[in-house]
Amino acid sequence: MAQHSRDILGRAPSLADTLALRLRDEIVSGRLRPGERLATEQQISETYGVSRPTVREAIGRLKHDGLVVTRQGAGAFVADPGAVSVFRLDVADFTDKEEIRNIVELLMAIEASATEHAAARRSDKDLRNIQAQLDAMQAAIDRGEPGVEEDLAFHRSIIEATGNPFFRDLSDFLDRRVRTFIRTARANTARLEGLTQAVQAEHQAISDAIARQDASGARLAAETHLKNAAGRLALYLKP
């Protein structure tokens, strides 16, 4: 049961952490049904041999994740899955390549769709912002820099134009995740050079399609760009 498992930094998980995990398991496995009451803090404290504050901390996390709701004086109850208003995505491992593949797949789906929507309903201000980021990227290339920050800013400006905060937050998280993976993986492999201008051309095509409000064209341009990026990334995912 991985009793002595440790996290990434080598620290042992706290009591509250492990307890929260066990309680969570009780719920997601279905042993505790929605609406059902959990044992009282006192009881849990006794059965697991920890103090009540620790139990409170564990339950507090489940509450934070929307899995349980507590009512003072009444107890803690398993939340109705339909009423859960918190979505939580746990990315376990930094080096798991299968996981990165899945993340990239999700990221591509979101970015392609977002680009399509951006083209359909961008304001003039959105367009100006996108083109400004494109210029900034070109300037970085001219200075001989890789321009990873500018690249990210360009993509973000497109997502921003959709006006959908879910697109923004999710792609932000996934994008960051992928880029840090690349950064760490790059330490072990040769650097890829001379691609930036090709990338920029793809960006230009996306920007142009958005400028003329060509939704399907924008999606296509984004898809080819993402496919190429995934192809470059695949070099790190091979073995």
Next chain:
Amino acid sequence: MAQHSRDILGRAPSLADTLALRLRDEIVSGRLRPGERLATEQQISETYGVSRPTVREAIGRLKHDGLVVTRQGAGAFVADPGAVSVFRLDVADFTDKEEIRNIVELLMAIEASATEHAAARRSDKDLRNIQAQLDAMQAAIDRGEPGVEEDLAFHRSIIEATGNPFFRDLSDFLDRRVRTFIRTARANTARLEGLTQAVQAEHQAISDAIARQDASGARLAAETHLKNAAGRLALYLKP
């Protein structure tokens, strides 16, 4: 500042909740930089006028969300954004129509892409599962039932065929969210009847495309299905 704001159920947010919110704001706003140390529990306890256990609870949530890491004896530190391995999506309101629109948009992007991938790499077992769910839905229709459960199961079987857990978990959450919205909204509006057979025809088209491993065809079929579904949903989003 919504000092006396209350949650959906009319309960006042706990002290730890509000404190966690304020500390979170310190971080995401950038007033506390990555790597920087938070004030000690003692200090926070004094500045905010709450006890240390409450402070611990608040910090515990940030820790749970990956925003801070703590080291016993050293203190609590703002986590490096690139290292954050937890994504959290907070859906605030049940009745916010703009929010539902955004959720549906994200859901459509995911489902369309997932259907495409499912067609490309489904196993025979996946296909059998999908067709079984389709048959179950037909049986429900023949019995004169709306078949919402079967509908959900059909969609899930397709997502499952992608083998990507992120697709599964996200669409699961979003789908549930949309359906509960519809359920509550439906109480105030007339019931829509006689559409189930039309829906089923769209399902059939998707299933067929997946069966012949026609990725782009599957995407197209999914897109029309989703667009129609969104159109039906739009009736609830009008005012």
Next chain:
DNA sequence: ATAACCAAGTTGCCTGACAAGTGGAAAATT
């Protein structure tokens, strides 16, 4: 029968305390 009340049980929050780990300053050694 109904309404008001009460008491046990439960969560929310607090004080105070000790153990375990960290980091730097002070002391000891080379």
Next chain:
DNA sequence: AATTTTCCACTTGTCAGGCAACTTGGTTAT
């Protein structure tokens, strides 16, 4: 003087015990 060792203040992790606020179901009074 430079380096290593030791030590101590500080911080987080955990515990014990207690009181206030709230819920619930039964009891009592009307």
